[in-house]
Amino acid sequence: MSDSLVKRLFDELEALPLIDPHTHINPHAAASKNLADIMGYHYYTELAHSAGLAKEKIEEPGISPKEKVGRLIPKLSTIENTAQYSWLLEICQEFFGFEEDRITVDNWEKLYDQADQVLAQDDWEQQVLKKSGLEQVYLTNDFDDALAGFDTGLYVPCLRTDDLVFHLGKSEVRERLSKATDRELGTIEDVQAAIRDLFTHFTKNGARACAISLPPDFSPTLVSANTVAASWLRLGNGEKLSDCESRELSQFIFWQLAENCAVFNLPFDLMIGVNRRVYEDGVFQGQDLYDKRTSLIQYRQLFNSFPRVKFPISVLTTTSNQELVSYAWIFPNVIANGHWWYSNTPPYIETDCRTRLTAIPQTKYVGYYSDMYKLEFALPKFRMYRRILAKVLAQDFVQDRGWSENRALELGKLVLRGNVESIFGG
């Protein structure tokens, strides 16, 4: 296989405008304001902390953005080997005119100032969208987000439901739901109505997905309103639920979400496998890990019960990838979605991408989403994926199967963009 073939495929894939189907972008502040917005991404704070920088230094209240960056910089030398660092370097090189190959204690201040200049431009948000080839950016909205004040054609709402499923036992979450839907939530039927209201609100505002992240031990199952009705009343009276009752309530709400996805024709993004706050003293967003002992068999009843709901599924570990491949191969409503978090480094992406492309219908693999908090990250993250995708297309399809370059490219475009449109709606 020639390197020039990979290069040509990569260049063609680079030219394709993107829809990014899962991000954490705040549409009111989509682009970074300074280098601290970029280096404050948990990937850098958690890795610097992992390499020995105290959390108290990183998160000291009141320090300036520049001070924060200045504290992280010395630790960068210990994480230069990581893929995560390569995203940062590529951002600095592509957007801020940085020409060196390491960010050091000697050159960072100049870089910081260059970044300030670039990011201060009035039209920077438009510039970065254009340079990154981003046509649409899907959001992760809290259920009580007003979805107002931004262009929902560009920044596409998605209903994030972790709070509803796992934190409705907290009075503040119930109050947020009550307020968002303008309903008293005295009975479980009120909750059902409120959830329906949320779907109405979100789909009216162009939402394209319902989404949730799930712990490794979650097993959705049908729980009736009757089963949880009494628990709900007790919650309203300020009582605490037992673990079992809480689990039932979670399962009930989850099932309600799936039912509404069916009614409102929304894909239900499942991000399976994360345990929250495993490292309790970790930095912000750098505390979550997992138990790899989880299985898609836990979703058997769900997949069978909602044949018309599309389930784009992200798995946290490569050891779950073959299950995802097999379940997407058998279940019409299971779709392999992107390369998530701890599996979002090149060696895992390559294995997972290759195994999917050679076994699942090509219409059922959404190649990539950035999961970004700031727009600047789409370019290096998608580029990492495009490099790998080009390599797999060259090796497994052009070389091993004798496909024409053009045919391989069509497959690449399908997983990179076409499937986003067909699965989440054009």
Add this chain to the structure above:
Amino acid sequence: MSDSLVKRLFDELEALPLIDPHTHINPHAAASKNLADIMGYHYYTELAHSAGLAKEKIEEPGISPKEKVGRLIPKLSTIENTAQYSWLLEICQEFFGFEEDRITVDNWEKLYDQADQVLAQDDWEQQVLKKSGLEQVYLTNDFDDALAGFDTGLYVPCLRTDDLVFHLGKSEVRERLSKATDRELGTIEDVQAAIRDLFTHFTKNGARACAISLPPDFSPTLVSANTVAASWLRLGNGEKLSDCESRELSQFIFWQLAENCAVFNLPFDLMIGVNRRVYEDGVFQGQDLYDKRTSLIQYRQLFNSFPRVKFPISVLTTTSNQELVSYAWIFPNVIANGHWWYSNTPPYIETDCRTRLTAIPQTKYVGYYSDMYKLEFALPKFRMYRRILAKVLAQDFVQDRGWSENRALELGKLVLRGNVESIFGG
């Protein structure tokens, strides 16, 4: 590593006549009659269904074979990327003179007719055996198969025992066993005698293996006849067994099989890890999936108790492969067997093949079996394996270890054929 080295190794491996040690061939109808026999293989129906074709369309009663193929064809474009599709294409090219690189709505009828012509030849079965280099084809026979009316030297019987272990609670299975052995099955001792009769019948007819597929949670253990004697009587009286009693009966029967394998000197093929009917509305044979949370530690007592029984083991997932490598490395009676079902695509085969070849005694890895239902699939499936085997031999042995090409080839021939003979009997 030069591509020409891989090519030379591949060509030499292609020339080796094969024994296929696990298939689902019906010896009375071994070859396909038409393209529907080929495209009716569950790999195509389940992938077409996964890509959106309704089960009712695929399995409508009374449609002609050509109509069935015609309904599947439009969905082929969505699965062209899969390894499974590449087998189909290779069959059409090798056997039916198909010269295009895609089967489409425009060219399929001509292909269908070409296939009809080829498959209608009187000696097609002999032709396909010869073209595929097949010297022997092992079968998967129901325990009550008469094993008559075919050449058991060519189509080698194997005693499949899923029904005995998991379905003896059903009266129709007990009746089949009673009829096959001409015994009343009043007591558990009668069952023991009946099972012994089956082994006598099968070994008299040249059987080379006892085989079973097992769910992920199965743990064989010694259960005495006394333990299940009362349950058996209750079954005979039309009563139902509890889950626990059913499990004990399964374990009892399984242990009986292992004991008979020891007495009759038969390898016991274990195919570990499949859950049946996970997708209840799936197409025929397209409903089974798995829970990857299984371990060979569950077979600890079995492997220790039957040191003289060879256990060729197939695992369903690549996450179980390292256990298989390690257990085959330690236990003399554990043998790594082929690349099964959801692990039978090139990326998984390559990893699993490479890890086995570099850690297990070379005499303890049976490289491949086709698992086919129709003879035409041996050629593309074995060829897929031979391509990967040639690559691994070239990279890991000729290149990395400095082996001569010839020595690498000898290793390849051993796992592809020699071990089948030494393990299952020549």
Add this chain to the structure above:
Amino acid sequence: MSDSLVKRLFDELEALPLIDPHTHINPHAAASKNLADIMGYHYYTELAHSAGLAKEKIEEPGISPKEKVGRLIPKLSTIENTAQYSWLLEICQEFFGFEEDRITVDNWEKLYDQADQVLAQDDWEQQVLKKSGLEQVYLTNDFDDALAGFDTGLYVPCLRTDDLVFHLGKSEVRERLSKATDRELGTIEDVQAAIRDLFTHFTKNGARACAISLPPDFSPTLVSANTVAASWLRLGNGEKLSDCESRELSQFIFWQLAENCAVFNLPFDLMIGVNRRVYEDGVFQGQDLYDKRTSLIQYRQLFNSFPRVKFPISVLTTTSNQELVSYAWIFPNVIANGHWWYSNTPPYIETDCRTRLTAIPQTKYVGYYSDMYKLEFALPKFRMYRRILAKVLAQDFVQDRGWSENRALELGKLVLRGNVESIFGG
């Protein structure tokens, strides 16, 4: 990527003097005396047994070293494909002037005699240390080892604690502990004091780590002295503990070890995942296997409770590797350590090395340890690792990231040696 780049990186890595941070070397008999010492390594006896050689033949009491080797030799032809065999061959070629590429029934006696001559040299131990580039060799010492009579600057003591954690229920282990610390162990407080004595003794003698191997189902948790005090008294009275009480005692002792590691500033090597004596009739040291269903989540409380203790962690299977990568990425005190046992063959090392190098701070991966029982094994085992490391550096860093050769080499040296010094102490 050019092969010559890999070769240059490999050659540079070969020139780096080593500290081997985990071995089973007996400092009073560090080098082999004859070929039987080398071929008696469990890797060869267990593989020969796995390939069919009876345990009784291998372990017959009273046979001479040469007779033992003579019995193993005929089985070598069945394991020539393994990485384990390649270490043996490389030892014979590098140290004993063996010039053939297979050890056979025809050439072994000459080899045996050549080895005898070489190994009989007075300064062989120094020679092999020098030829292997070994500057320091860490040991695995029983808790009651006197640590006397050898150079602890060269052979660095490490406190192995399996017996304390898992076998203190046995009176002989309690007696060993009593004798080693010259204490009566009447109360649980006595045990705490005795353990502290061990740490004092070991650190006074230059110990650099506390180490333990753990079964897949072990979950450390804080157990107070009060909880186990009564159990301890009953043990002293010759009573047996229940499984639950034994587990509590294990957890109590384990937690004591961690507390002492904090006090004495010793890294705590955790080797996670092995089940002992799974194959009960296996050869010496060839009986252990595992259940892959284990997770680092079981160590959550430990990692959170001892932020200042470094935990270099070895996992037994590649299916646990991604957890190790992720936990080392998040927890400052979790370090990825080497490539252990069933994961110590090239395909697993390559995947595990690559995924670590691209996601963990480069200061938190200890590249390799030999785990050897005799000094001769350091050379081929480290060389196997260096080949893979050179390949990963060339591909993933020089080629894919555009790093200079020199920068890639610095990274290689860091994981091969620098991190051993910074983590275990210079």
